[in-house]
């Protein structure tokens with residue numbers, strides 16, 4: 001369900017790639033096209049096939065069907081050592097018999113670079129990850145985060161065309177991680193490498209990537225800019241997986257000009273979307289669009305405050321109405337006035353209300 | 364960071380009571396080996412220099428100064444070198460196949476390793492005397508295949524000695540290498556590949572260095588076993604190939620020359636220990652770990 | 653060499669090695685059914701008469717019983733002492749743990765013959781001449797390092813935080829040891845016991861210096877028999893021992909898996 005047309009100018013193209021292990025389909029006709037120098041994050045629940053997709057691109061696994069192309073060349077059957085990709089493995093895979101510097105130098109050594117060049121490149125890569133003082137250490141004497149940074153330096157040192165990061169920053173503290181995110185953006189721009197970044201951290205995905213690919217059950221549900229992923233989720237899964245939302249199920253009673261009228265337990269709501277009357281749908285919106293009602297435009301629902309969660313400058317207000325739950329994000333002072341169980345009426349614009357097909361029970 | 368043969372869990376300084384508990388746990392084994400291993404060895408060392416009037420190195424001079432006994436020492440070392448070399452050439456690739464095997468095939472192959480290990484050395488050596496007789500299975504097969512016209516003499520030759528010795532000590536080469544290979548993280552080969560190393564190069568640069576500890580263990584084990592083998596040369600070649608072991612046994616059991624026997628024992632011990640120490644040292648120089 | 657060729661080569665070596673290793677065992681088994689006293693392969697007709705003669709071998713029963721006693725006792729003692737020492741070493745609370753560990757396994761490097769003559773002189777100097785006790789003590793020196801090596805290796809791979817994890821999940825301390833540590837170490841324990849037993853049962857070079865006319869272990873008896881009057885009775889006996897070993901190995905494979913034993917064996 002990838003919306004992007006696969007354009008010829010893309011640097012990395014995965015087309016209709018499928019992979020099965022025994023009876024389980026781990027990747028199901030995945031399409032992915034990434035421009036040169038672009039950074040795409042893969043976001044998805046554990047076990048959805050992110051690592052497998054990276055392995056396909058790196059050449060560590062063969063797809064059962066479909067192709068992988070890098071820079072216009074079909075590399076589906078090219079072995080990994082001739083693809084010029086850099087991989088940061090989920091468990092690092094550092095060579096235990098080599099020192100920190102030995103690990104970072106490995107890719108350059110097998111490329112038969114002159115010794116002096118290697119030494120310079122290793123120094124540079126280690127400086128980037130702030131490990132220059134540990135160059136001579138054995139791998140076994142490093143902390144988890146240090147190991148991760150060595151893996152990063154090792155992948156960067158060869159200046160690959162395509163960089164694949166499998167949760168490359170997960171073991172770092174927040175400050176170091178943010179620093180590394182910035183560094184990596186810069187490095188990627190410098191070497192003009194195309195990168196795929198697997199992460200479980202939504203903030204990381206939304207802040208550092210050019211585009212986000214949301215994966216689910218071996219498929220890419222949506223590939224779009226972070227803003228669109230958040231503001232215009234293409235599926236209920238994406239809406240659900242990325243960020244918070246209010247979701248109310250109901251039945252379409254009328255459709256007119258891209259606006260549907262939906263009967264729900266909390267009354268009639270309007271949403272953007274095209275459905276036949278009688279369809280079961282889920283109506284959804286993001287919490288920041290809900291406001292304590294003043295006017296009568298758009299959708300409005302009355303309910304009782306169930307909880308107020310303090311989040312710094314803003315607060316999250318949970319409102320119960322007719323068996324459904326609404327989430328509203330309000331400025332701190334406004335929320336502070338709300339007592340638990342108080343009556344409240346919330347309203348939000350129809351343009352920020354989406355309708356998705358209700359998940360089928362059988363599926 | 365010191366190199367350790369045994370990876371140990373380093374605990375913070377233990378409170379006194381736990382330390383004493385640990386000492387108490389280790390004490391019985393330690394005392395037994397002190398009393399029955401370290402002390403007897405020290406006594407042996409003393410016995411090897413015992414003379415009628417004070418300590419003397421006469422027996423060592425005899426061992427290291429007579430061409431005959433130098434030949435005996437060389438016989439032991441030569442047997443060990445050949446056995447170790449051949450076992451390594453067969454055992455290294457075999458260990459890789461074994462590590463790739465799964466399920467029933469793996470069990471069967473491992474049984475082929477364990478079963479001979481569990482069988483008596485005497486019985487196996489004896490079996491080779493039957494196999495290598497002039498009317499034995501090997502000769503009959505070679506004749507049937509037309510490779511030879513008349514039975515060749517194999518038993519009581521060096522060929523028989525080496526064949527039997529490799530046969531008996533080969534599992535001690537395969538097992539340590541297999542253990543190391545089986546524990547190799549396959550992702551390391553993949554990482555090498557993504558860094559641009561072709562399979563052969565990744566093998567040489569990543570797999571081979573990581574298997575060095577297994578190879579060293581196997582080489583040290585096979586060498587020290589073969590250099591001191593007694594049953595194998597006794598049954599497969601006999602008097603024609605005197606080794607340090609047979610010389611020691613003769614000195615004690617027949618000739619009643621305990622001082623000479625003790626000296627020969629010390630020489631054998633030094634060779635065995637030196638091999639282990641040397642190979643461990645070489646492995647470290649080679650950059651393993 | 654391309655990859656498929658390398659794999660083919662490795663498999664050839666492995667299969668060749670397997671055949672080569674089995675060859676003497678198969679020959680012995682075949683010869684034990686020989687109809688004649690000269691180790692003919694039983695082509696014409698098999699005979700069981702050598703099996704019937706095992707019991708009549710001169711001094712066979714006492715030798716077998718002695719070897720079994722010594723092997724079983726020394727293995728049991730070594731398992732107890734070696735495991736305790738290994739726990740002390742692996743937990744790292746022992747001062748000089750590394751040196752002690754090296755010392756405990758160092759007799760493995762020792763040529764058996766040298767250990768034999770060293771003990772012979774030592775016991776003689778002390779005026780200690782009871783052959784049975786001398787054999788037991790000597791075999792303890794043979795078996796203890798096997799157990800120490802295997803158990804130290806097994807324990808050093810054991811993650812002691814697993815015990816802590818089990819305790820946070822509601823196990824008592826002994827319960828955690830029983831539920832987490834014992835299953836993890838069972839293969840090591842079994843391997844150590846098996847190899848220690850076999851090392852003792854098959855030992856020749858140490859025992860030969862410590863026996864007297866009446867106290868002879870089975871290997872000594874067998875070598876004597878081969879040198880004096882070899883006939884297929886010995887093959888029959890060996891085949892029986894091999895059969896027992898096969899049963900032991902199959903049971904071990906079922907219990908913990910041979911590959912785990914190979915992994916912990918070294």
Ligand SMILES: Nc1ncnc2c1ncn2[C@@H]1O[C@H](COP(=O)(O)OP(=O)(O)OP(=O)(O)O)[C@@H](O)[C@H]1O
Pocket residue numbers: 021026045046047048049050051052053090
């Ligand atoms: N070699 C394999 N054999 C069988 N199944 C496999 C294999 N490798 C992966 N799988 C299965 O494929 C699915 C996808 O695995 P993958 O490693 O790609 O997930 P992931 O998205 O990276 O998960 P995580 O976020 O937990 O790392 C999982 O269900 C996994 O169990």
Ligand SMILES: [Mg+2]
Pocket residue numbers: 050051052090166
């Ligand atoms: Mg993964």
